[in-house]
Amino acid sequence: MPETSDKQIFHEFYTEKRWNNWLQKVGESNFKLEESGDTPEKDSAIFVNMQDDVILACLKVIATCQRGENSVEETLDILSSIEEIVLKKVDSISEDTDMMIESLQNSLLATFVSFECYLNGDFDQESEISDLIKGAVEAEQDEDFEAALGYVARIGALVLDGKELPGKEMEDMPYGIVAEWMDGIDSIEAAMVGTDSYKEDDGDYEVV
Template sequence: MSESEETFYTDDRWQNWLDRVAEEDLDPENEDSARLLLNLQDDTAIAVAKIVAAYDEDRLGEEEAIDELAEIRDIVLAEVEMDSEEKTMLIDGVQTSLVCVFYTAEEYVLGGPVEEGTVAEYVEAAAAAEADEDVDAALGFLVQAGTLIIDGEELPMDAVEDLEYGLVSEWVNGLDSLQSAMADPEVVEEDE
């Protein structure tokens, strides 16, 4: 398969996950339900990580990488209607977590890792921005943190544990999936 024909993600792949969620009797407190949602999120993060790796290895140019990321983003962030409001909300939570992953990958491809600061400093700045109700700044800080994570820095768990539940904690959850995907970009099996 030539590089230009490499498929990173498809509508069918996303739909298979959504079908699994639709079929399952989901309980967010249940470990299997939580794992299904995390696998769904991780699977998308792995596809994003593979695009970033293909870009880093010069198998994809900048424009191709951005186009591939946009294609996955359009698939994954499209509005989802489930038969239950709770499932729709759970999928929405996964989508929210992945927003930061997509922006991070785009920022990394276009500008590389941020020059200054640490992941922990950016997470703290994002939490402070969220507390000031500046959601755009909060997302911006986490995107910067994400470029460092792609570049090999670790997401410090102590900085994450103190986060209030909200958009920043959701986005950091996505960055955690991205970090795992960068470390081990193996496909999550849909039938686990």
């Protein structure tokens, strides 16, 4: 991993304190999954905001590379430091909350491999996202999860490059790990809506 100079990367972009504050709020929310499986959106909103906060911070890191303030290697190093914070094992809170955090971390894993794929240019700009989704689902069915994640990384890179996710394929996707990973890619697309909106201040998602 390349060394970064002392740029206050933990403070400037995303800190362990910030992640722990989200975890504290999650614990205080006393979240419970409904037996019907239809959990009200307002009850699960904290996990959505938690994920969006991480993704917005990472998009800001990428923006520094696009502006020439950091090299690709420095940018990847900063993203790696954020990944280490948000993907580390979380102490158990409750069965339902633990399940949601695990799902959130799976989604975030997909975003980090997508950021890396995008920054390294390891994707074909002419690829069709619908074909890559099909490939990811088929790889999951074959239990080739490494290949499936590779497909998802390329999808995420294409989204970062400006392509849109196909609505039908997203809606028809079977439940599974690829669907969880694609939730992270969907969140990237949502965060990018608006002209460079991710380069602004953190707004409502920031927890300090």
